[in-house]
Amino acid sequence: MANTILKKEQLIPGQTSKLVIDAPHIAAKAQPGNFIILRVNEKGERIPLTIADTDRENGTITIVYLVLGKSTALLEELNEGDDILDLCGPLGKATHIQKGGTVICVGGGTGIAAMHHIAKGHHMAGNHVVAVIGARNKDLLLFEKELKSFCPEVLISTDDGSYGHKGLVTELLKDRLEKDKSVVEVVAVGPVPMMAAVSKTTEPFGVPTTVSLNSIMVDGVGMCGACRVTVGGQTKFACVDGPEFDGHKVDFQELRQRLAAFSPMEKESYDHHCRCKCNDSK
Amino acid sequence: MTASKKTIAKRVPMPNQPPDVRRNNFDEVALGYTKEMAMEEAKRCLQCKKPKCVKGCPVEVPIPDFIAHLAKGDVEKAYAVIKSTNSLPAVCGRVCPQEIQCEGACILNAKEQPVAIGRLERFTADEYMHMDACDLITAKPECPYIDQDRKVACIGSGPSSLTVAGYLAARGCKVTVFEALHEVGGVLVYGIPEFRLPKEKIVAKEVGALKELEVEFVTNYVGGKTFNIEDLFEQGYKAVFVGVGAGLPKFLRIPGENFNGVFSANEYLTRVNLGRAYEFPNYDTPIIKGRKVTVYGGGNVAMDAARTAQRLGAESVHIVYRRTADAMPARHEEIEHAVEEGIHLEVLSNPIEFRGDERGNLTSVLLQRMELGEPDASGRRSPKPVEGDVYELETDLAVIAVGTNPNPVLLENEPGLKLNKWGYIEVDEATGETSIPNVYAGGDIVTGAATVILAMGAGRRAAKEIAHRFGIED
Ligand SMILES: Cc1cc2nc3c(=O)[nH]c(=O)nc-3n(C[C@H](O)[C@H](O)[C@H](O)COP(=O)(O)OP(=O)(O)OC[C@H]3O[C@@H](n4cnc5c(N)ncnc54)[C@H](O)[C@@H]3O)c2cc1C
Ligand SMILES: Cc1cc2nc3c(=O)[nH]c(=O)nc-3n(C[C@H](O)[C@H](O)[C@H](O)COP(=O)(O)OP(=O)(O)OC[C@H]3O[C@@H](n4cnc5c(N)ncnc54)[C@H](O)[C@@H]3O)c2cc1C
Ligand code: SF4
Ligand code: FES
Numbered sequence: 110m111a112n113t114i115l116k117k118e119q120l121i122p123g124q125t126s127k128l129v130i131d132a133p134h135i136a137a138k139a140q141p142g143n144f145i146i147l148r149v150n151e152k153g154e155r156i157p158l159t160i161a162d163t164d165r166e167n168g169t170i171t172i173v174y175l176v177l178g179k180s181t182a183l184l185e186e187l188n189e190g191d192d193i194l195d196l197c198g199p200l201g202k203a204t205h206i207q208k209g210g211t212v213i214c215v216g217g218g219t220g221i222a223a224m225h226h227i228a229k230g231h232h233m234a235g236n237h238v239v240a241v242i243g244a245r246n247k248d249l250l251l252f253e254k255e256l257k258s259f260c261p262e263v264l265i266s267t268d269d270g271s272y273g274h275k276g277l278v279t280e281l282l283k284d285r286l287e288k289d290k291s292v293v294e295v296v297a298v299g300p301v302p303m304m305a306a307v308s309k310t311t312e313p314f315g316v317p318t319t320v321s322l323n324s325i326m327v328d329g330v331g332m333c334g335a336c337r338v339t340v341g342g343q344t345k346f347a348c349v350d351g352p353e354f355d356g357h358k359v360d361f362q363e364l365r366q367r368l369a370a371f372s373p374m375e376k377e378s379y380d381h382h383c384r385c386k387c388n389d390s391k
Numbered sequence: 392m393t394a395s396k397k398t399i400a401k402r403v404p405m406p407n408q409p410p411d412v413r414r415n416n417f418d419e420v421a422l423g424y425t426k427e428m429a430m431e432e433a434k435r436c437l438q439c440k441k442p443k444c445v446k447g448c449p450v451e452v453p454i455p456d457f458i459a460h461l462a463k464g465d466v467e468k469a470y471a472v473i474k475s476t477n478s479l480p481a482v483c484g485r486v487c488p489q490e491i492q493c494e495g496a497c498i499l500n501a502k503e504q505p506v507a508i509g510r511l512e513r514f515t516a517d518e519y520m521h522m523d524a525c526d527l528i529t530a531k532p533e534c535p536y537i538d539q540d541r542k543v544a545c546i547g548s549g550p551s552s553l554t555v556a557g558y559l560a561a562r563g564c565k566v567t568v569f570e571a572l573h574e575v576g577g578v579l580v581y582g583i584p585e586f587r588l589p590k591e592k593i594v595a596k597e598v599g600a601l602k603e604l605e606v607e608f609v610t611n612y613v614g615g616k617t618f619n620i621e622d623l624f625e626q627g628y629k630a631v632f633v634g635v636g637a638g639l640p641k642f643l644r645i646p647g648e649n650f651n652g653v654f655s656a657n658e659y660l661t662r663v664n665l666g667r668a669y670e671f672p673n674y675d676t677p678i679i680k681g682r683k684v685t686v687y688g689g690g691n692v693a694m695d696a697a698r699t700a701q702r703l704g705a706e707s708v709h710i711v712y713r714r715t716a717d718a719m720p721a722r723h724e725e726i727e728h729a730v731e732e733g734i735h736l737e738v739l740s741n742p743i744e745f746r747g748d749e750r751g752n753l754t755s756v757l758l759q760r761m762e763l764g765e766p767d768a769s770g771r772r773s774p775k776p777v778e779g780d781v782y783e784l785e786t787d788l789a790v791i792a793v794g795t796n797p798n799p800v801l802l803e804n805e806p807g808l809k810l811n812k813w814g815y816i817e818v819d820e821a822t823g824e825t826s827i828p829n830v831y832a833g834g835d836i837v838t839g840a841a842t843v844i845l846a847m848g849a850g851r852r853a854a855k856e857i858a859h860r861f862g863i864e865d
Contacts, residue, residue, distance in 0.1 A: 134612075134617055134618070135617065138616065138617060138618075148573055152667070152673065152674045152675060153675050154666065154674075154675035154676045154677075155573070155666070155676075179675055180675060194573075195573040195610070195611050196611060197571065197572075197573070197611035197612075197613060197617070198613075198616065198617065199616060199617070200613070200616060327658055327661055327662060327666070327676075328571070328572060328661060330571045330572075330613055330616075330798070330800050331638055331639050331798050331799055331800050332638055332639065332640075332657055332661070332798060333640070333655060333657045333658035333661050334639060334640040334642070334654075334655035334657060334658055335654075335655075335658045337642075337649060339649060344642060344648070344649070346639060349639070349799050349800055349803075363649055363751070366651060366750065366751030367649065367651060367751070369651070369750075369751075370651035370652075370679070371677045371679070374671065374672070374677035374678075374679075375677065377672050378671070378672045378675055378677065381672040381673075382672075
């Protein structure tokens with residue numbers, strides 16, 4: 110249970126990194142859709158991150174994170190050989206995977222890595238997986254190679270047109286849904302506005318759409334209620350009822366507001382961290 | 392001395408931090424008796440032949456016996472007596488609802504003030520804390536031999552599991568406790584605040600004592616997720632105790648409940664206690680520091696949330712409760728302390744809607760004034776709304792403390808565990824055994840949210856049965 114970082118790769122330097130962590134007990138049970146909660150140090154916050162891949166044989170899990178605030182900045186300071194203080198999982202319900210036909214897996218930003226594990230699950234179950242991934246530009250595109258290793262089709266869009274289709278993933282998605290009636294499910298993982306847009310795109314086609322919600326969590330084991338989201342007018346707890354829900358029923362507006370609940374404090378925490386670091390290095 | 396009808400002295404008061412000081416800090420409120428005070432209070436006990444107090448105690452601590460030792464100043468013997476049935480006296484002396492248990496039953500309670508049994512228990516346990524660990528658990532000077540083959544697993548590390556661990560380790564079993572969170576102690580660490588139950592001084596000490604008895608604590612391990620009960624038997628555990636506690640908080644089911652600024656008490660207290668948010672930004676877990684705080688509920692949890700908000704610097708704290716203050720289920724002392732600290736009890740009032748601004752931040756609550764109706768068949772007067780009397784109260788932080796539902800994480804993934812109609816685990820009343828052989832359960836996951844002492848009682852019941860099946864006890 111050392112939670113040692115075996116491999117660290119900066120996917121987008123200073124912004125997004127991938128860690129392969131020695132955690133056989135978690136790898137043994139992890140399914141696509143699951144996440145972990147970690148704490149970097151004794152004063153650290155518990156933060157949830159999706160399991161982007163597992164390797165049961167070698168007993169490892171992979172996580173990919175975007176450096177956003179203090180906790181992810183602290184994580185980014187760790188290197189190969191370092192241990193993660195607390196690592197708990199696999200949490201959340203596994204993705205509901207059924208063999209049925211064509212499944213489109215849409216990923217945006219860091220969400221592409223999280224989507225990768227789900228896409229892999231669908232592939233293993235025998236579904237025809239079409240991956241649709243997008244980023245602002247070519248350099249910010251993650252996991253293309255990994256997805257191409259098993260997805261028969263990987264469709265790409267960038268905001269600036271530096272790679273693939275110029276525009277949004279939803280445009281590629283709409284286009285595909287219009288042409289392809291064999292699509293049985295759409296899965297979307299990424300920023301909230303993107304998941305909301307995907308759900309809106311698929312609705313007229315009546316294609317079941319699964320989104321993976323990233324609400325704020327504390328314990329992650331169904332004790333605190335911090336992660337509550339409204340789905341179909343009912344309160345659900347993302348850590349135990351989710352994190353995946355029916356995108357056509359999720360109240361995205363509320364989710365967006367709740368994600369901003371602590372913004373002033375998050376900024377304070379980050380500034381405090383930077384100040385301390387500067388003082389240390391003096 | 393003849394047993395004359397002498398007048399009984401008044402209860403020795405508990406020295407407390409003054410309200411206007413303590414409302415600004417997280418240090419313990421009650422400072423504890425000195426030995427002189429304890430001896431004086433102990434002398435008030437009548438040493439009844441048929442002590443009612445013992446009947447009132449869920450684990451039947453031989454109360455007059457330990458008090459008799461204390462009256463003579465023999466703390467060590469007093470401690471051994473308490474420890475014979477109660478494994479966490481420093482905790483119980485602080486958090487048990489004595490007024491409805493031992494002290495409520497005490498013969499003196501009819502006419503006078505009852506003996507301050509809880510305070511004496513606390514004094515005895517605290518005095519003894521300096522002794523070494525094996526003493527602390529077994530009240531015997533030497534540690535037992537631990538048989539590595541008598542493997543027992545506890546899931547969850549609340550008072551029920553700690554009791555199982557203490558009881559069995561003291562009898563030579565090898566106990567491992569698996570806890571989902573990163574700290575051990577259950578509600579004792581993430582629920583009950585520091586100012587009522589010091590974490591380092593008391594909880595960590597009790598846990599440390601268990602470690603001396605080779606009890607192993609594995610944190611970040613979630614039953615039903617990281618491992619299943621079946622896995623434990625495969626790994627050679629011979630018995631499993633499930634003490635995973637209460638779970639998901641109940642909400643009020645009124646409009647606006649998901650505005651930013653509305654918290655469950657579990658989240659609010661977990662952020663502050665487990666996340667040490669009161670030291671933010673030195674610690675990373677954030678908390679919204681309310682200016683005008685409202686808390687909903689009337690139990691210990693509500694009192695703890697309100698007093699925590701006060702200590703975090705709120706301008707005002709209102710506890711909103713739909714009945715009257717005397718119907719509040721919290722320990723009396725907590726209600727008294729809360730009021731002394733300046734917390735306002737908004738009784739006979741019921742929330743009907745939260746309101747917020749366009750950014751989704753809470754701004755106020757709509758409250759319905761209530762009144763007590765005619766007594767029902769049970770003689771209890773239940774509250775009913777006063778027609779048309781709805782008022783608005785400004786609030787930027789609302790904490791909901793109206794109970795919990797069973798935690799789904801373990802239960803959903805262990806379909807073999809039979810549940811009762813409320814969704815809690817069903818157990819054999821005599822042994823605590825569940826529908827799966829050699830799997831026991833106790834505490835809040837069986838009873839629903841209850842008390843520390845009842846959880847301990849349940850732990851003890853299961854531990855006895857386990858010891859019996861190992862053949863180390865009748
Ligand atoms: C189930 C789940 C899976 C996730 N998977 C990934 C992933 O694979 N990769 C990734 O980069 N991010 C993932 N996230 C988001 C990640 O947890 C946050 O980015 C992280 O907590 C930010 O912490 P911080 O201190 O660096 O930033 P902060 O400055 O504290 O916060 C930045 C933003 O992150 C969100 N956030 C803050 N605290 C939490 C918290 N305790 N729980 C959830 N969100 C929070 C808030 O919206 C906040 O505005 C996931 C979130 C959830 C709930
Ligand atoms: C704020 C507050 C104040 C209270 N005040 C008082 C008081 O003054 N007096 C009193 O007598 N009682 C009080 N109580 C109630 C009392 O604390 C509980 O009744 C008691 O702690 C229940 O003990 P337990 O052993 O059932 O488990 P808990 O203390 O609930 O602990 C259960 C543990 O199991 C862990 N867990 C959960 N699921 C899993 C899993 N799947 N795998 C592994 N671990 C898991 C949890 O993280 C937790 O640590 C209070 C409760 C609260 C919340
Ligand atoms: S009932 Fe009261 S007076 Fe009698 S033995 Fe118990 S504590 Fe003492
Ligand atoms: S994070 Fe606490 S209940 Fe989901």
